[in-house]
Structure formats: structure tokens, C-alpha cells
Amino acid sequence: MSVTFLGMPADRPFPRNAARAVRDSQLRFNLRKATRTIRARRASVVAEAPDWAGLREAGRAIKEHTLRNLDRYLMQLEEAVTAAGGHVHWAADAAEANRIVADLVKATGETEVVKVKSMATQEIGLNEALLEHGVTAYETDLAELIVQLGDDRPSHILVPAIHRNRAEIREIFAEHMSGWGRPAPGDLTDDPEALAEAARLHLRERFLKTKVAISGANFAIAETGTMVVLESEGNGRMCLTLPRTLISVVGIEKVLPSWRDLEVFLQLLPRSSTGERMNPYTSMWTGAAEGQEFHLVLLDNGRTRVLADEVGRQALRCIRCSACLNVCPVYERTGGHAYGSVYPGPIGAILTPQLRGMGSELDRSLPYASSLCGACYDVCPVAIDIPSVLVDLRARARHPWPERAGMAAAGWVFERPGRLAGLQRAGGRLRRLVPRRLPGPLAGWTDTRDLPEVPRESFREWWDRTDGGRR
Amino acid sequence: MSSRDLILARVRRALAGVPDVEITRAYRGPSPAPGDIRLFEERVRDYRAVVHVVDEAGTAGQVARSLAGRGARRVVVPGGFPPRWLAAEGAEAVADDPPLSAADLDAVDGVLTTCAVAIAETGTIVLDAGPGQGRRALTLVPDYHLCVVRAAQIVAAVPDAVARLDPARPLTWISGPSATSDIELNRVEGVHGPRTLEVLIVT
Amino acid sequence: MRVALFVTCVNDTLFPDTGRAVVRLLRRLGVEADFPRAQTCCGQMHANTGYRDEAVRLARRGVAALRGYDAVVVPSGSCAAMIREQYPKLAGTRGPFADAVARVVPRTYELTEFLVDVLGVTDVGAYFPHRVTYHPTCHSLRGLHLGDRPLTLLRQVKGLELVPLPGAEECCGFGGTFALKNADVSAAMCADKVRAVLDTGAEVLCAADNSCLMHIGGMLGRQKSGVRVMHLAEILCSTETAGVR
Numbered sequence: 001m002s003v004t005f006l007g008m009p010a011d012r013p014f015p016r017n018a019a020r021a022v023r024d025s026q027l028r029f030n031l032r033k034a035t036r037t038i039r040a041r042r043a044s045v046v047a048e049a050p051d052w053a054g055l056r057e058a059g060r061a062i063k064e065h066t067l068r069n070l071d072r073y074l075m076q077l078e079e080a081v082t083a084a085g086g087h088v089h090w091a092a093d094a095a096e097a098n099r100i101v102a103d104l105v106k107a108t109g110e111t112e113v114v115k116v117k118s119m120a121t122q123e124i125g126l127n128e129a130l131l132e133h134g135v136t137a138y139e140t141d142l143a144e145l146i147v148q149l150g151d152d153r154p155s156h157i158l159v160p161a162i163h164r165n166r167a168e169i170r171e172i173f174a175e176h177m178s179g180w181g182r183p184a185p186g187d188l189t190d191d192p193e194a195l196a197e198a199a200r201l202h203l204r205e206r207f208l209k210t211k212v213a214i215s216g217a218n219f220a221i222a223e224t225g226t227m228v229v230l231e232s233e234g235n236g237r238m239c240l241t242l243p244r245t246l247i248s249v250v251g252i253e254k255v256l257p258s259w260r261d262l263e264v265f266l267q268l269l270p271r272s273s274t275g276e277r278m279n280p281y282t283s284m285w286t287g288a289a290e291g292q293e294f295h296l297v298l299l300d301n302g303r304t305r306v307l308a309d310e311v312g313r314q315a316l317r318c319i320r321c322s323a324c325l326n327v328c329p330v331y332e333r334t335g336g337h338a339y340g341s342v343y344p345g346p347i348g349a350i351l352t353p354q355l356r357g358m359g360s361e362l363d364r365s366l367p368y369a370s371s372l373c374g375a376c377y378d379v380c381p382v383a384i385d386i387p388s389v390l391v392d393l394r395a396r397a398r399h400p401w402p403e404r405a406g407m408a409a410a411g412w413v414f415e416r417p418g419r420l421a422g423l424q425r426a427g428g429r430l431r432r433l434v435p436r437r438l439p440g441p442l443a444g445w446t447d448t449r450d451l452p453e454v455p456r457e458s459f460r461e462w463w464d465r466t467d468g469g470r471r
Numbered sequence: 472m473s474s475r476d477l478i479l480a481r482v483r484r485a486l487a488g489v490p491d492v493e494i495t496r497a498y499r500g501p502s503p504a505p506g507d508i509r510l511f512e513e514r515v516r517d518y519r520a521v522v523h524v525v526d527e528a529g530t531a532g533q534v535a536r537s538l539a540g541r542g543a544r545r546v547v548v549p550g551g552f553p554p555r556w557l558a559a560e561g562a563e564a565v566a567d568d569p570p571l572s573a574a575d576l577d578a579v580d581g582v583l584t585t586c587a588v589a590i591a592e593t594g595t596i597v598l599d600a601g602p603g604q605g606r607r608a609l610t611l612v613p614d615y616h617l618c619v620v621r622a623a624q625i626v627a628a629v630p631d632a633v634a635r636l637d638p639a640r641p642l643t644w645i646s647g648p649s650a651t652s653d654i655e656l657n658r659v660e661g662v663h664g665p666r667t668l669e670v671l672i673v674t
Numbered sequence: 675m676r677v678a679l680f681v682t683c684v685n686d687t688l689f690p691d692t693g694r695a696v697v698r699l700l701r702r703l704g705v706e707a708d709f710p711r712a713q714t715c716c717g718q719m720h721a722n723t724g725y726r727d728e729a730v731r732l733a734r735r736g737v738a739a740l741r742g743y744d745a746v747v748v749p750s751g752s753c754a755a756m757i758r759e760q761y762p763k764l765a766g767t768r769g770p771f772a773d774a775v776a777r778v779v780p781r782t783y784e785l786t787e788f789l790v791d792v793l794g795v796t797d798v799g800a801y802f803p804h805r806v807t808y809h810p811t812c813h814s815l816r817g818l819h820l821g822d823r824p825l826t827l828l829r830q831v832k833g834l835e836l837v838p839l840p841g842a843e844e845c846c847g848f849g850g851t852f853a854l855k856n857a858d859v860s861a862a863m864c865a866d867k868v869r870a871v872l873d874t875g876a877e878v879l880c881a882a883d884n885s886c887l888m889h890i891g892g893m894l895g896r897q898k899s900g901v902r903v904m905h906l907a908e909i910l911c912s913t914e915t916a917g918v919r
Contacts, residue, residue: 019858028862034656054498061494068491071482084639090475142662143653159653166654192654196662203663208573208612224638234611234649234664241607242573252478259638263630264498266644274652277514278593278629281664282644283607289641290606300478308485329845333862369856371849371863372722374816388763394724403851407720411728414683414715415735424687444857449864449892452688459686459693463709469697 013365017338018330030165031335038326041275042379049271058264060383063317066257067307073222073255074298080225084287086294091249097299098129101214101247104295105135108245110212116229116236117141118216119320120249120299122154122342126214137214138180138206140235142199149176155336155344157322158273163335166190173198181206203235213239217250218319219265220296223258226286227296230269230279240283247295252303253316265319268381272321302355311392315351317382322347324376324386330369339366346376350389358397367393402441417460424458431456501634506591506625508672514594518647519660520668530619530673531558534583537617537669538562543580546617547571547609551602552585556619567605573612581615582665587642588635589620592628594647596620596670599640607641616665618645622674678743679707680736680782682753682884683715685905689884695911696749696785702911703793707747712739718756721764723851733764737774745792746782749907751814751883754784759817784814785907786823786882796826801914803833807876808906809867809890811883812845824882824906831909837874841866848889861893868893871901882906 021027046052066073078088091097105113113130115121115137127137127148139148146161147154150172154160161169170190177184177198182205184198215236219228227248229236240246256265270279288294307313325331325345336344340362341352349366358364367390370376376386399407413419431454437446445451457465465471472480508524515522525533535558538546548557548564557564565571565579585603586596596618598604603619610616626632636642649664660666677700681693700707717732736757740746748754758779765775789795808828814820828836847853847863854860867890871879879894881887884905891903 015856015858018856022858022862030655037656038652051498054496058494058496058498061492064492065494068486068489070486071479074479074482090473090478092474092477096474140663141653142651146653159656161653162656169654192657192659193661195654196651196659200662204577207663208577221638226638232649233651233653233662235662237607237611237643238663241611252482260633263500263633264496266629266633276646277517278590278595278644278646280518280646280648280650282642284638284642284644286639286641290600298478300474300481304478304481304485307482310489313485329847329863330856330859333859365855367724368852369859371812371845371847371852371856371860373812373845373849375812375843375845378816391722391724391760394722395726397724399724403723407723407725407728410715411720411725411731414717414732417712417714420683420687420714427687441854444854444860445892447857448861448896449889450895451892452888454688455690457690459681459690460709460711462690462694468707468709469694469701 011340011362013361014338014369015365017340018334018369021334021338026165027163027335028333030163031332034159034162035326035332038275042272042323042326045271045275045277049267055264055267056381056383059268059381060317062256062261062264063382066255067253067313067316070252070255070307073257074252076222077220077225077255080222081287081296084225086225086287086296089295089297091297091299091301093301094124097124097249097297097301098126100297101126101249102130102133102135104247105130105212106133108212111135112210113137113212113214114206114210114239114243115139116213116215116231116239117144118249119157119342120216120251121214124249124299124301126249140203140207140239142196142233145199145203146172149173149180153337154342156325157320157343163337166192166195169195177202207238207242211243212245212247213243215239215246215248217248217254218269219262220250220255221259221262222255224286226259226284228262228282228284230282232274232280234281237281237283240285245293247297249297249299251299269319269321272323272379272381306354309354312350312354312389314384315347315354315389317384318347318351319382321381323379323381327375327379329373329375330371339369346370346386347384350386350393353393364397367397421458421460424460427454428456428458499628499630501630502627504627505623506589506627506631508591508622508625508674511589511591511594511625512672514591515647515670518594520647520670522670522672524672524674526674530556530671533671534558534617534619535561537671538581538583541581541615541667543615545579547576547579547582547605547613549584549603549605549609552583553603567609573608576608576612579613581617582609582613583617584610585619586624588632589625590629590632591625595632596645597632597636598643598645599636601640607643610643610645611664614665615667617669617671619671619673622672675705675744676742677705677707678740678746679709680713680740680746680748680753681709682748682750684884685749688888689905692749692884692905692907695905695907696747699798699907699911700747703795703798705793708743710739716753716756718753719850721756721760726764730764733761734771737761737771737778740778741774744781745788746778747785747788748782749785749882749905750885751784751811751818751820752885754782755813755817757782784818784820784882786820786827787818789827790823797830798827798910800831800910800912801833802831802909802912804877805835805837805875806878806880806909807837807839807871807874808842809839809846809879809881809886810842811881811886814882815843820882827906827910828880834909837876839874840870846886846890848886850885853889864889864893868897868899872899876901879903880906880909
């Protein structure tokens with residue numbers, strides 16, 4: 001089986017990446033501030049919706065129903081888009097999707113494209129692939145621009161530059177904008193408004209002259225062939241509206257059955273994602289709108305493999321809102337790079353190992369990148385039971401032998417109450433010999449925490465000695 | 472085998488024997504009740520857009536005042552915009568006929584439109600390229616957008632708007648001026664779209 | 675009513691005071707709990723670390739030990755959640771194991787659920803003259819949805835001053851083997867929890883789960899903070915006459 005590419009190198013396991021990240025105090029500070037801001041905003045606009053539970057259940061059910069009839073809805077979507085003057089392409093994996101897009105761009109004779117932020121194109125590494133064909137892709141979303149100019153990697157689904165604070169962003173703009181187009185103003189400050197203004201000026205000319213745009217889509221309506229893109233800045237509208245040719249790369253799980261279904265998702269997504277009642281701009285178009293040439297590339301890239309998994313397929317309900325990242329205590333402390341995938345955080349921990357398989361040490365470690373605290377499940381607008389999928393993936397991971405030995409020993413002890421009692425008695429006698437620092441993997445505990453004192457007598461022994469306290 | 476057939480075959484294999492699920496819609500659906508004008512006004516303001524409530528007779532005057540206050544001299548006015556809402560003197564109305572280039576649009580001082588529907592709960596206006604709204608680029612490239620909303624166009628919530636709109640038309644949902652939360656997740660208004668959104672509600 | 679105490683392996687082995695407190699508290703409220711001797715561990719550690727076969731074996735043993743009782747009381751949010759949420763998944767829908775699970779699960783109560791919902795008691799007649807803050811723990815909060823049951827019980831304790839814990843709903847970073855497999859992240863989470871506890875000025879940190887308390891308490895102890903950790907059962911068991919631990 002071919003290895004699914006997910007836009008990032010996967011070399012070190014999560015705990016090692018995480019250990020480095022938690023020691024980066026600047027990163028910790030940036031993430032803490034940002035995740036707490038968005039968490040509070042989401043909580044307040046969700047609390048405001050009196051029928052949130054009903055919307056969430058409908059969102060879950062619509063997505064689940066779509067997945068169970070995915071072949072039918074994909075064909076319906078294809079037919080509707082084609083009838084409206086669009087062209088539909090099917091890509092089994094990242095390489096095929098990249099080849100299709102590169103060929104479409106080359107057919108226009110252009111060597112530059114503008115891009116709307118899209119997870120699917122991140123996932124397949126489209127920018128790098130286009131460069132090999134002599135095509136330069138310009139990211140236009142502010143956060144993507146920060147990442148592209150800084151030669152960095154995205155660390156969040158919604159806000160790829162969440163790991164950067166305003167001072168760092170100012171530095172990146174001042175230093176690198178000139179290499180990509182209009183330079184930043186000489187007196188650029190780290191005021192967010194000034195930074196947004198610098199991005200506006202830098203990209204303005206490019207929007208007005210570029211002939212080809214590439215986007216993803218948040219939703220694709222099978223019934224009508226309508227594509228839906230939610231955004232904030234207007235860069236999306238620029239890309240979707242002005243260029244002559246528009247190419248949208250969309251994961252096959254993004255399809256929704258009917259136009260009406262948007263009444264659910266246009267409420268769930270903005271409130272979960274940016275914590276707004278509604279995002280500033282949503283564009284919807286059907287086929288070749290206003291005389292544009294429109295291409296839809298439907299992407300599998302491992303999704304059908306996930307679909308085959310009884311427990312794991314619920315990950316395909318994901319609408320990429322990133323509420324689970326924002327609320328995750330692990331993500332808050334490690335940031336997104338530690339996950340080694342364009343899909344970080346709790347959803348990444350279940351999606352990446354399923355899309356990519358668990359061949360690498362990193363991908364085997366991802367299902368363990370969680371304390372199973374359940375906060376992700378609580379906020380998920382389509383009720384993906386992330387903890388359950390994590391546990392299910394853990395059961396399929398290959399485990400290191402010292403752990404296997406430890407677990408087997410513990411299992412053996414718990415198999416018989418007499419064995420447990422014997423161990424407890426031995427512990428009671430040797431209690432003074434327990435060292436303050438433990439060796440090997442157990443040192444992880446004693447480096448920062450004391451061990452509990454082993455009691456002289458277990459509960460079991462007390463019960464027997466006193467007849468449950470009655471003697 | 473084409474990739475299309477391959478993907479569809481994989482989907483069918485993955486779903487063999489998997490039962491369907493029922494969809495329950497236990498949420499507020501479309502209702503015949505009109506949207507709350509005051510709520511719409513308040514919610515649009517929450518996005519730091521400028522809002523005025525005027526009556527039919529006062530509309531032309533407020534349009535003129537808003538454009539003058541902005542210092543807008545040349546303003547794009549799409550075909551089908553009600554002439555009664557345009558004052559005789561004041562700003563120059565630029566027509567999109569023949570279609571203006573992106574550079575032309577970048578050079579005007581603003582755009583004046585109507586809308587297709589507005590949503591009270593979320594403070595959203597939706598444009599569908601109908602009369603008085605024009606093609607999508609008109610409300611995108613200029614830095615200032617003045618939108619006239621008739622009170623009867625205001626619906627209560629998102630499901631009402633979805634029910635009223637025609638998906639075959641290109642739709643743009645606008646909730647406040649262009650904004651970003653990409654810097655430390657703080658909302659900043661004004662990036663690539665119009666940095667100033669002004670809404671006139673005609674009662 | 676025949677009531678079984680599922681004390682949990684952690685309490686049995688490391689925190690017998692909690693088990694004793696539950697027995698005494700229930701006795702004070704007129705309930706004689708039985709301690710089925712065949713019980714060992716619910717299997718949570720194995721299940722959550724990816725050792726499903728071992729977890730199934732332990733779950734079988736667990737339900738066999740607890741069969742035949744009208745109620746099973748568990749003084750641990752995460753072990754109660756393991757039985758209620760994961761046993762049905764491990765057992766499937768058919769067979770004697772599934773039948774046994776179907777009988778035991780609806781009768782399984784976390785301690786505060788048993789006190790408030792089954793016995794209908796919120797004032798257990800306890801006395802504990804200390805400044806206490808309460809950490810709700812993830813599985814109690816988001817798994818079992820204990821809500822304000824523990825706080826309701828604590829508010830009725832005479833002499834007790836309850837101070838709110840900022841960011842209470844956030845995980846302490848224990849997560850079973852997570853604390854070892856991702857020790858750095860776990861310690862970073864714990865450090866934030868410890869800071870929040872110290873900020874309250876409480877003398878005692880209370881929770882309904884000794885695993886989380888072992889984790890937070892381990893760091894409080896290492897830092898020589900002077901803050902004690904106590905299981906909720908031990909506070910509820912304390913009275914004026916019995917003295918305070």
C-alpha cells in the first residue's frame with residue numbers, strides 16, 4: 001500500500017517533539033494567550049444559541065448519513081457541477097491531485113496562481129508540486145502568508161501561524177515581503193492593524209492581475225452542485241471572484257446532500273471555529289459562475305481507507321473548525337508542529353494515523369498524544385468521539401516491549417485477587433525501600449512528582465482484619 | 472480503471488453492510504415571523520459596521536449624507552438600484568456597463584448596493600447578484616460598501632435565509648467589514664475586502 | 675438493598691483510607707456495603723493504553739465479582755466511567771459477558787451519585803473546618819456528568835470553606851499512562867493545575883478520584899507546598915466526634 005502524504009515530514013515521535021515544544025517559553029506564551037482568547041469567544045457564542053444541542057445532533061447525523069451514501073452523493077455532485085458548466089476531476093491520491101492541478105494551470109499558460117487557505121492543498125503539498133512545474137503559488141490568507149514568508153510550517157487548522165506573536169510577524173514581514181512582491185513599509189510596527197494593512201498592500205496588486213486561483217471548499221452541495229467557502233479577510237473572495245480560472249481541490253468527505261443542510265452547518269462552523277455568530281464572508285457558487293472556468297478536483301488520498309473503519313470513520317465528519325485544538329490541554333502546551341502533520345491537535349491525532357497508517361514511530365505515538373480528558377468531544381460540533389477513536393487506535397498500535405512486559409505483569413497480578421493481595425503485603429513490608437527517583441520510563445513521574453507513600457496495610461487487609469470495620 | 476471508478480469502488484467496499492442513520496432536525500427551522508430590526512441593527516454594529524435606520528422618504532438623503540461623510544466622490548451603482556434612493560446631486564454614480572476592470576474598481580471611492588436578504592440573529596447581509604447588487608467583484612474591490620436593506624428583507628435566523636435564497640445564483644454572505652483573527656486570535660477589521668461597511672435599514 | 679463497594683485497585687493498594695472512609699460514611703447513613711473479594715482492577719489502564727485483550731479479561735472478572743448487587747458504589751470517577759462507558763463497548767451486544775455487563779452497568783454509581791441520587795442525601799453530617807478547593811476531574815465532569823453533586827455535598831459540610839478553583843474543568847495532566855508516555859506535557863499541565871490550586875490559598879485540594887490527586891499531590895509534595903490532597907469521601911466521613919484526619 002502506498003504511504004499517504006500529509007504535507008509534513010514525520011520523523012520523530014510526538015513525545016520528543018512535545019518535550020522540545022514545552023520548553024519553548026515564547027511558544028507556550030503565544031499558544032496559551034491565543035487558545036484562551038478563542039476558547040472564551042466560542043463558549044460565549046455557543047451558549048447564546050438556544051438550540052445548539054439540536055444543531056450538533058443534526059450536524060452529526062447529516063454527516064454520518066452522507067458518509068454512508070457517499071458514492072451516491074459524489075455522483076450527484078459531479079452531475080450537478082457538470083450541468084452548471086463546471087469540470088469535475090477525481091484524484092485517488094496526492095500525486096494524482098497535484099498532477100491534475102499542475103496540468104490545468106499549465107493549460108492556461110500562466111506561471112502564477114493565488115491561493116485561498118485550504119487544508120486539502122496543504123495536505124497534498126500542492127505548492128511544492130506546482131513549483132516543480134515552474135508555477136509559483138502565492139498564499140493570500142494572512143496566516144498562510146506569514147507561514148509562507150517565514151518559510152515555516154502551519155501549526156493550526158484555522159490559524160496556521162498561531163505559534164507566532166505580533167512581534168515575530170512584524171519581523172517576518174519586514175524581512176521577507178520584498179522577496180515575494182511589494183515590500184513592507186519601512187516604519188512597520190507590530191500593531192495588528194498595521195500588520196493587516198501591510199498584507200493588504202502586499203497582495204493587492206497580485207489579486208488584481210493573477211488569472212488563476214486555487215481553493216478548497218468547506219462544503220459541496222450534491223443536490224445543487226454549489227460550492228461553499230467561509231472566510232474572514234476577503235482574500236477568499238478575491239481569489240474566487242477575480243481570476244478567470246478557478247480550481248477547487250476538495251476532499252470527498254466535504255459533500256453535503258442538500259442545500260437545506262447549510263442551515264445547520266452555517267451555524268455550527270463559524271461559532272465553533274472563530275467564535276463568531278457569522279464569519280465576515282461566505283461565498284457560494286455553482287459551476288461556472290459569472291463566466292469563470294471552474295474545475296473541481298475530488299480528492300481521496302486515504303479517506304476511503306478511513307471510511308472502511310467502523311470506529312474511525314467518524315473522523316471524516318470533521319468540518320475543520322479547530323475547536324478541538326483550541327480546547328485541548330496537550331495542544332495548548334505543544335503547539336501543532338509536534339504532531340508532524342497538517343492536521344494537528346486531537347483531530348490530527350485520530351486523522352493522521354488513519355490516513356497515513358501507523359508505520360512510523362510518530363504515527364504510532366499520535367493516538368497517545370492525549371490524556372483522554374474529553375474536552376475535544378464536548379466542543380466538537382459534529383460530535384466526533386475523539387477519545388474513543390484514540391483508544392481504538394491505541395489497541396491497534398504496536399507497543400514497545402518493556403511496556404508490553406509491564407502490562408502483562410500487571411494483567412497477571414490483577415487476574416487473581418490473591419496475587420494482588422500478595423503484592424500489596426510485599427509492598428507494605430518494603431514500603432520504606434521505595435526510592436524517591438525511579439529508573440527508566442518511570443522517571444517521567446518522579447522527575448517532577450513525589451510518589452505516594454505505600455500504606456502499611458491495604459484496604460483489603462484492613463477489611464479482613466476488622467471485618468469491614470465492624471470489629 | 473479510472474480514478475473515478477476506483478474511488479467509487481473503494482467507497483462501496485468500505486460501506487458494504489453499513490446501516491444508514493436517520494437525521495433529526497431538533498433545532499429552530501425557518502419561521503414565517505419577520506426578523507427583529509433592532510436585533511439586526513445591534514448585531515451588525517457588533518461587527519463594527521456603521522448602521523442607520525431611516526424611513527423610505529429619508530433614504531435618499533441618508534445615502535447622500537453617508538457618501539458625503541465618507542468623502543466618496545465616485546461610487547459604483549449596479550444596474551437595478553432604485554433611482555429614488557439616489558439624490559440628484561452629490562457623488563457621481565459609476566455604472567458597471569460595460570463591465571469595469573478590477574483596476575477601475577480599485578480606483579472608485581465606494582460601492583452602493585441593495586441586498587437579497589438579511590439575517591437579524593447574525594447581523595448578516597446576503598447578496599445574490601440580483602437587481603441593485605451587481606456581480607460579486609463590485610462589492611469586493613472598492614474599500615467602502617454602503618448597503619441599503621429594506622426592513623421586509625430581514626429574516627430571523629440562518630435557516631430562514633437559506634430557505635429564501637437560490638443556490639443557482641452566486642451568493643455572498645457579508646457579516647461586517649473584512650476582518651482577520653490571524654494575529655494572536657484577536658479580531659482586526661479591514662484586510663482585503665471593504666474596510667468600511669455601512670448599512671442603511673429602510674423601515 | 676444489597677450494596678457492593680468497588681474500591682478500585684488504586685484505592686485498595688495505595689489509598690486504603692479512602693475505602694475505609696466510604697465504608698464508614700455509608701454505615702453512618704444506614705448502608706452496610708459489602709466488599710466482594712474477587713474484585714481487583716476495572717481494566718482502565720489496559721484499555722486506555724491499548725491492551726484490549728487484558729482489559730476484556732479484567733472487565734469479565736469485574737462484572738462477575740459485582741453481579742447480584744442492587745448497587746455498586748465506586749469512589750473514583752474514572753473507574754466508574756470505565757465500567758459505564760467502556761464495558762459495553764468491550765462486551766459487544768450478545769453473549770453472557772454482554773448480559774452481565776448490561777445488568778451491572780445501570781447499577782453502578784460513582785460515590786456522589788449514590789449519595790445524592792440513590793440515598794437522596796446532600797448533608798451527610800460531616801464536619802471539616804478547613805479551606806478546601808475542589809478539582810472536578812475529567813471523567814467525573816465530562817464522562818459521568820456529575821455536575822454539581824460533589825459541590826452540593828461539600829457545601830453542606832460544617833466548618834468547611836469552599837473556594838473556587840480557577841480553570842477547574844481543565845485536565846491535571848494525569849491521564850493514566852499518559853503521565854509516563856508524555857511526561858513533559860503531563861508535568862506542564864500539572865504545573866499549571868498546581869499554580870491554580872496554590873492561587874486559591876486552600877489548605878486542602880479535594881477530588882472524587884485519587885489518581886488525579888496522586889498526580890497533583892505528587893507535585894504539590896515535591897514543591898513542599900503544604901497543601902494536602904484528600905479524597906471527597908474522607909472529608910465527608912469526618913465528623914466532630916470522630917475527629918479530623
